[in-house]
Amino acid sequence: MNREIKFRGKQIDNSKWVHGDLRQVEGRCFIMDYDIGDDGITDHQRVFNIHYEVDPETVGQYTGLKDINQKDIYEGDIVQIQGHPFEGPMQINGNYEVGYNDRMELCCGSLLLHRERHYATVIGNKFENPSLLEVTNE
Structure with a gap:
């Protein structure tokens, strides 16, 4: 059984939590958010290219x-x-x-x-x- 790999972190600019893929660029952490379809299901095939900078201390x-x-x-x-x-x-x-x-x-x-x-x-x-x-x- 494969485990879903996803992360969460707290945005630096507004302290909101975001979930998705983790990216690290030049010492900064970003979470790439997923598009959630009308059916309410996150589909990794429908990805918005939206990145949120998050506090690296809050990433889990x-x-x-x-x-x-x-x-x-x-x-x-x-x-x-x-x-x-x-x-x-x-x-x-x-x-x-x-x-x-x-x-x-x-x-x-x-x-x-x-x-x-x-x-x-x-x-x-x-x-x-x-x-x-x-x-x-x-």
């Missing part, structure tokens, strides 16, 4: 995973784990940042994201909502 790649609400999960997102069946013997429920560990495993905190995605809800990201990580179970 799509993990290929979705939360319990079918929302895409990106690096830098904050997910809330709730209703985990092992809660009690272990403290698992809480808010976690999505990223890679030192073994390049995709994690939320120290938990493997692919195992926890069934209990995860994206509640924000570390760039706009860092306070969501202040009380955490990491």
Whole structure:
């Protein structure tokens, strides 16, 4: 199964988030936005040649995973784990940042994201909502 490769980043000029292909030119980061058709489906064959300069610190790649609400999960997102069946013997429920560990495993905190995605809800990201990580179970 192939994973869709896409990125998101926050525009420099207006702080809006854009999604699409990542391009780096002379130390600057750009996201090339996709045309979304009338049917609401992004089609990589219908691409507008629109590039948005984004803050490189905010760029995150799509993990290929979705939360319990079918929302895409990106690096830098904050997910809330709730209703985990092992809660009690272990403290698992809480808010976690999505990223890679030192073994390049995709994690939320120290938990493997692919195992926890069934209990995860994206509640924000570390760039706009860092306070969501202040009380955490990491």
